[in-house]
Every structure is written in structure tokens, then in C-alpha cells.
Amino acid sequence: MLNRRTIRIKAMQSIFAYEQCKEANYHLALDQLAEVFSFDLNSMEVQDKSLLKEQNMEATKIFKARYKVKGKKVKDSDTDKINDEVNSAIKEYYMHLDKDSKFLKKEMLKDAELIYARFSWLLYWLEAMNKILASLKPKKDIYGYDNLINNQVIKLILDHNSLSKTFIKSGLTWADQRDETLVWLNEVILKDEQIISYLDLEKPRFEDDKEIVQHIYKSAIFKNTDIIGVYMEQADLYWSENKAILRSMVLKTIKVIEEGKEEFELAELSYNWEEDRQFFETIYDQTVKESVNYEQLIADKSLNWDIERISDTDRILLQMAIQEMINFPGIPLKVTINEYIEVSKKYSTPKSKQFINGVLDVIAVDLQKEGVIKKSGRGLLDNK
Numbered sequence: 005m006l007n008r009r010t011i012r013i014k015a016m017q018s019i020f021a022y023e024q025c026k027e028a029n030y031h032l033a034l035d036q037l038a039e040v041f042s043f044d045l046n047s048m049e050v051q052d053k054s055l056l057k058e059q060n061m062e063a064t065k066i067f068k069a070r071y072k073v074k075g076k077k078v079k080d081s082d083t084d085k086i087n088d089e090v091n092s093a094i095k096e097y098y099m100h101l102d103k104d105s106k107f108l109k110k111e112m113l114k115d116a117e118l119i120y121a122r123f124s125w126l127l128y129w130l131e132a133m134n135k136i137l138a139s140l141k142p143k144k145d146i147y148g149y150d151n152l153i154n155n156q157v158i159k160l161i162l163d164h165n166s167l168s169k170t171f172i173k174s175g176l177t178w179a180d181q182r183d184e185t186l187v188w189l190n191e192v193i194l195k196d197e198q199i200i201s202y203l204d205l206e207k208p209r210f211e212d213d214k215e216i217v218q219h220i221y222k223s224a225i226f227k228n229t230d231i232i233g234v235y236m237e238q239a240d241l242y243w244s245e246n247k248a249i250l251r252s253m254v255l256k257t258i259k260v261i262e263e264g265k266e267e268f269e270l271a272e273l274s275y276n277w278e279e280d281r282q283f284f285e286t287i288y289d290q291t292v293k294e295s296v297n298y299e300q301l302i303a304d305k306s307l308n309w310d311i312e313r314i315s316d317t318d319r320i321l322l323q324m325a326i327q328e329m330i331n332f333p334g335i336p337l338k339v340t341i342n343e344y345i346e347v348s349k350k351y352s353t354p355k356s357k358q359f360i361n362g363v364l365d366v367i368a369v370d371l372q373k374e375g376v377i378k379k380s381g382r383g384l385l386d387n388k
Contacts, residue, residue, distance in 0.1 A: 005256075006119060006249055006274045008283065012324065013245055013347055015287040018112040019320050022292055025104040032100065033071065033093040037063045040089050059086055066090050072296050074098050105292055112288060113281065119246055120273045121174030123253045126225065128171050130158045130217070132178035132185045133193070143194060147204050157213045157261055160268070167270060184235055191231055192224050210263040218258050226251045283332070290327040291320070298323040305366045317352040318360060325364050329371065333379050337368050 041060035043053050066080045067090050078090045137149040152158070161167065178185060193199055202208065202216045225232055226247060237243045253271035261268045274280045291298070302322050306314065325344040329337055341364045348356040371377040 005252055005272065006116065006277075006280065008280070009343060009346065010245060010249060011116070011280060011284050012287065012343060013351070014112060014116060014242070015284060015291070016317075016320055016324060016347065016351070017242075018108045018288060019291055019324065020316065022105055022108050023316060023320065025108070026101060029097050029100045029104070030071070033067060033097040034064060036093050036096060037067060037089060059083065062086055063090050063093075067093055070094065071097055109285070109288055113284065115242060116281075116284065117273070118174075119249055119253075121170065121176055122240065122246065123250055123257075123271070123273075124167055124171040124174060125176040125178075126221075126250060126254055127161055127167060127257070129178055129185070129225070130220075131162050132181070133189065134158065136182065136185055136189060140189075146194065146200060149203060151203050151205060151208050151213075152216075155208075155213045155217065156210055156263070157217045157258065160261055160266060161217075161258075163266065164268070164270070181235075188224070188228075188232055192228050193220065196223065198223070214258065214261060218255060221251070221254050221258070226254075286331055287324055287328065290331055291323050294327060295323055298326050301326065301367060302363060305363055305370070314359075315352060315356070318348065318356050321348055321352070321356075321360060322363055325360070326367060326371075329364075329368055329377050337377070337379065341365070341368070 038060055041056045041063060043051055043056055062081060062083075063086045066078060066086065070076070070078050070080070070090065071094050074094075078087055078094065081087050081090070134153050134155075137153055140149065142148045196219075198219055199216060202212060205212060208216075233243075236247070240246055253273075256271040257268070299319065302314075302319065321344045325340055328335065328340045332340075341361065344364070345357045345361055348360050368377065
């Protein structure tokens with residue numbers, strides 16, 4: 005199930021990508037100015053190469069000083085052309101940035117919602133497996149594959165109406181992965197002792213069927229790293245984060261299947277996806293919108309640190325934590341700080357947790373005194 009920590013991690017990854025876009029757009033703007041004030045060999049007009057160089061230097065200096073302030077007209081130069089070109093470069097910078105921000109947000113939400121589609125896709129691998137097993141001759145040490153082909157739990161999974169609709173709607177398929185499925189069977193599934201023992205059973209009980217399907221996912225699909233794991237990482241860019249969520253959803257779904265009952269409850273992506281989606285969007289939107297202000301706040305409270313030497317990941321985590329402390333009055337400060345410390349342990353440097361803890365403690369105290377942070381209720385919203 006998708007929890008709040010995973011949401012924070014996915015938001016962090018998208019904001020990190022946004023910061024890279026900012027850097028790229030910054031250099032594009034500088035290139036735009038350099039192009040405007042470059043010596044044009046094809047021009048019919050008389051050009052002053054030295055003057056163009058000086059104008060480019062002045063325009064670049066003004067842009068660097070002013071580009072972080074959106075919407076404010078630049079009039080720093082005595083030369084109208086320089087002011088016009090700097091204003092044009094800043095406008096282009098924010099136009100590209102806005103486009104990048106919207107795209108990354110869309111992809112961020114799409115990826116999260118795609119988890120449920122991948123959940124159905126993983127369960128429907130059982131169909132692909134049985135289609136191949138039906139066409140294979142049994143190995144010497146295996147009696148036959150009928151027990152898997154006729155597995156009652158697999159049949160109930162594949163006959164589940166809602167799951168089938170989700171899988172069809174997802175557009176995902178195993179049809180083009182027959183070779184991969186065959187390798188998984190030969191190198192992983194059909195070499196597993198528990199699966200071989202199950203295939204040798206004369207007449208498997210329902211519980212035997214259920215146990216082996218659970219084992220296939222626990223010990224093969226989600227555990228194997230050198231064959232199946234490599235494929236999954238290629239198929240899903242965020243497999244390292246999504247794997248635990250998908251494992252939980254698949255195993256919870258199999259667990260509730262009962263003999264003789266065609267209907268069973270599918271695991272949910274989230275307890276309340278609409279609420280979690282709003283949390284997700286707010287983290288992203290507010291961090292992106294207020295990044296300049298948050299960066300200045302971090303710099304003011306990190307006097308013993310060179311802000312330029314703070315890692316990009318730490319800076320992003322700090323900005324996200326600040327927006328969360330401000331925008332979510334129901335989440336206790338301690339929970340927010342601890343969550344970002346935990347994320348830093350996995351995604352940043354060994355020293356990051358102490359740095360993030362220290363900076364956020366100071367910022368939290370100061371913003372509470374200023375009335376910027378206002379906590380309400382009993383503060384019982386924790387990491388769901």
C-alpha cells in the first residue's frame with residue numbers, strides 16, 4: 005500500500021528532476037543572451053565586437069542578479085536593448101520552467117496511479133505462466149504441470165471481474181514477454197523445490213493451491229534479483245520504491261481468497277487516495293512555488309554551513325519539510341522532521357540526518373514564534 009513516506013520520496017524525486025530542469029533552463033537563458041550579443045558574420049550592418057562583448061557581460065550579470073524574481077521588469081541597464089533582452093531571457097526561463105513543472109507533476113501522479121495497474125499486471129503473469137506451461141513437455145524430475153495449470157486460486161484471480169477490467173484498462177501486457185516468462189520458468193520457478201513438490205502432489209487441496217501461489221510471489225517474483233529483478237527494474241523505473249508496495253498488495257489480495265467464493269476484495273493503492281493525492285500535490289506545488297524563499301530561510305539558519313555546499317538532496321528535503329510544517333497543521337512537527345530524517349538516511353549522505361535535524365529544529369521554533377506554523381487538533385496524523 006502506498007504510504008505517506010513513499011509519497012514523500014516520490015515527490016522528492018520529482019522535485020529533484022525539477023531542480024535539474026531549473027539548471028538546464030538557466031544555462032539556456034545565458035546561451036540566449038550570448039547569442040543575441042554575439043558577432044554575426046552574416047550581418048550587413050557594421051558591428052562593434054568589443055561593444056557586443058561588453059553588452060553580453062552586462063546582460064549576463066543583470067540576469068544572474070535578477071532571474072530569481074519572477075514578473076518584475078528589469079531596468080538596471082542604461083541600454084534599452086540590454087534591458088529588453090534580459091527581460092526576454094527571464095520570461096523564456098520561467099515559461100520553460102512552468103512547462104517542465106507541469107509535466108513533472110503529471111508524470112509524478114501518473115507513476116503513483118500506475119502502481120495499481122502494475123499490481124493487476126503482476127497478478128496476470130500467472131496467465132502468461134500457465135499458457136507456456138500448457139505447451140511445455142515436463143522436465144525429467146517433474147511429473148507434470150497440471151497442478152499449476154488447474155490451480156483453483158489462479159483461476160479465481162484470473163476470473164475476478166474488477167481485476168480483469170483494471171488489467172485491460174492499464175494497457176500493460178505479457179504478450180510480448182514470452183521469452184522472459186520462459187526464462188523465469190526454466191531458471192527460477194521450475195527449479196524451486198517447494199514448487200516441484202507441489203507439482204508432484206496427486207490431488208492438491210485448495211490450501212495447497214493458495215500456498216504455492218503465495219510462494220511464487222514471495223520467493224520468486226519479488227525475491228529473485230538476478231533474473232526477474234533485473235527485468236522489473238527495466239520495466240519500472242521506480243521498481244526499488246514500488247516493489248514493497250506491490251508485494252504487499254499482491255500478497256494481501258491472495259491472502260483473502262477463500263475456497264468456493266468467486267468474489268474477494270482486491271488490495272487498495274491507498275486507504276484514501278484522494279486525500280493522499282492532495283497531500284502529494286501540495287508537497288510538490290508548494291515546494292516548487294516557494295523554493296526561493298525556503299532556500300533563503302535555510303541559508304539564514306545554516307550560518308555555519310555554506311549553502312552552496314549543501315547537497316541538492318538535503319536542500320530539497322529541507323524545503324519539503326518546511327512546506328509540510330507550514331501547510332499541514334494536523335501533522336505534528338516531530339513526525340515531519342523524523343520522516344525527512346528517515347528519507348535522508350536512504351537517499352543522502354551519512355551526515356545528512358544530523359544536519360537536517362538541526363536545521364529543521366531551529367526553523368520550526370522560529371516559524372512557530374512568528375506564527376507561520378500553526379498546529380491544530382491533537383496532532384494524531386502520523387505516517388499512514
